[in-house]
Amino acid sequence: MALATKSLASRQSDLSNPKEQIKILSDNESVGVKSFTEKLQQIDLFPLKPTQLDIFQVNVGKMCNQVCKHCHVDAGPDRKEIMTKKTMQLCLDAIKNSTVHTVDLTGGAPEMNPDFRWFVEEISKLGRKIIVRCNLTIIVANPKYNDLPEFFKKHNVEVVSSLPYFSAKRTDSQRGEGVFEKSIKALKMLNEVGYGKEDSGLILNLVYNPTGAFLPASQEGLEREFKKKLREGWGIEFNSLFAITNIPVSRFLEYLIVSDNYEDYLTELVNAFNPTAALGVMCRNTISVSWDGYLYDCDFNQMLDLKFSGSTPQHLKDFNDKKLVERNIIINQHCFGCTAGAGSSCGGEVAK
Amino acid sequence: MSKPYYVDEDLKKFGEITEWQKELGEKYFDYYASVFKEGALTEREKALIALAVSHVVHCPYCIDAYSKDCVQKGCDEEQMMEAIHVGAAIQSGATLVHGVQMMNKVKDISM
Ligand code: SF4
Ligand code: SF4
Numbered sequence: 001m002a003l004a005t006k007s008l009a010s011r012q013s014d015l016s017n018p019k020e021q022i023k024i025l026s027d028n029e030s031v032g033v034k035s036f037t038e039k040l041q042q043i044d045l046f047p048l049k050p051t052q053l054d055i056f057q058v059n060v061g062k063m064c065n066q067v068c069k070h071c072h073v074d075a076g077p078d079r080k081e082i083m084t085k086k087t088m089q090l091c092l093d094a095i096k097n098s099t100v101h102t103v104d105l106t107g108g109a110p111e112m113n114p115d116f117r118w119f120v121e122e123i124s125k126l127g128r129k130i131i132v133r134c135n136l137t138i139i140v141a142n143p144k145y146n147d148l149p150e151f152f153k154k155h156n157v158e159v160v161s162s163l164p165y166f167s168a169k170r171t172d173s174q175r176g177e178g179v180f181e182k183s184i185k186a187l188k189m190l191n192e193v194g195y196g197k198e199d200s201g202l203i204l205n206l207v208y209n210p211t212g213a214f215l216p217a218s219q220e221g222l223e224r225e226f227k228k229k230l231r232e233g234w235g236i237e238f239n240s241l242f243a244i245t246n247i248p249v250s251r252f253l254e255y256l257i258v259s260d261n262y263e264d265y266l267t268e269l270v271n272a273f274n275p276t277a278a279l280g281v282m283c284r285n286t287i288s289v290s291w292d293g294y295l296y297d298c299d300f301n302q303m304l305d306l307k308f309s310g311s312t313p314q315h316l317k318d319f320n321d322k323k324l325v326e327r328n329i330i331i332n333q334h335c336f337g338c339t340a341g342a343g344s345s346c347g348g349e350v351a352k
Numbered sequence: 353m354s355k356p357y358y359v360d361e362d363l364k365k366f367g368e369i370t371e372w373q374k375e376l377g378e379k380y381f382d383y384y385a386s387v388f389k390e391g392a393l394t395e396r397e398k399a400l401i402a403l404a405v406s407h408v409v410h411c412p413y414c415i416d417a418y419s420k421d422c423v424q425k426g427c428d429e430e431q432m433m434e435a436i437h438v439g440a441a442i443q444s445g446a447t448l449v450h451g452v453q454m455m456n457k458v459k460d461i462s463m
Contacts, residue, residue: 165426165428167428169428169429170428210424212423214420214423214424215424216424217395217396217424217425217426218395221390221394221395221396221425221426222425222426224394225396225426226426
């Protein structure tokens, strides 16, 4: 299905306004489904509370070399919002004095931020595990990015990359013309320096997002199929596949509405509600920081502009890791995307 | 206005068949669920078989359900179309092989 290949923001779409998205999401009655709050009440999990802070996810900016149709960040080359070095320093200060064991860098294409490498080096000095959500094509987008695999290796960065399918047709239909071919090239470059190879200790995980209005099948079965196809077709190796459900936010929400799949998709998510997955939703041990230093329960809440609730400090400059674990997590109907079936998080399924 | 025989909303109501015969309906759905669990065949392989059979039995509900199921389980377009061809080949083979019966009968009654 043909959708515009520009961000919602540059098209000045109504949906680029988070309030507009929340209005649509909050109306569970016209879809004819229960609210997420009701579902959590039924299993005694409301209000939803954090457990502890383990993962510090930083969205270093909305700038990206791609304009994927399902992007919940509404990222693209036309987005100029990126994190400054000063805000990165605030992140480092926060991480240093906290229980955080993993720093997860995302975007946009995080590597396009001019201070990205400095930031990784500084986090590395703090001795925390680093994850970079790399869209693969950035590695081959410009010669100045060609050494990213070596750079990642040097800092023992775990690379997590989206590859929605092992064929060009479905990959390109979601991520743009030619993305599959470039992704394969980048994966080979990562393999060459040892990523995804047994015993190298360099972790390369792939993310599978459904390329349409359907939920992912079992992660295990998909991983088997991906491993077989990528090895046989291109000699590519990787560690694990994370099956991630598309959350009805931003451009994926637009796709659902335009393709007339919104109600069916939401209903499917709600029907697949899994209490075990609800116990393990990622916002319970993760926080998300925006390019301008504000704090959110997750990257989706960030895009919906739902900052920390109550009296919890909302900005990095007032960061307080003791206070933030006392907060109530802000929920809405998009949360059903995290609790459907085997559940979904930035690390894939949550309920094995 | 006349209603079409097949309405996609009806697929969602499939479970309601138990309302008029609980025991048999539940047995059927239990059996169905067990059949599609991963076993000697993967869930993916079973979805492809179901897709082929759906076409052979001309069931629009099953075709919708298993087209989606196949995509969801990671089948590609080529695999799905090949599965349908397998169904079609068997179906036409089953028609044509009766040609032998026709030939036998003709021979029986001919001088
Ligand atoms: S999904 Fe990732 S790669 Fe695609 S536009 Fe969004 S941020 Fe960029
Ligand atoms: S969408 Fe965010 S807030 Fe909602 S359950 Fe998922 S991680 Fe938590």
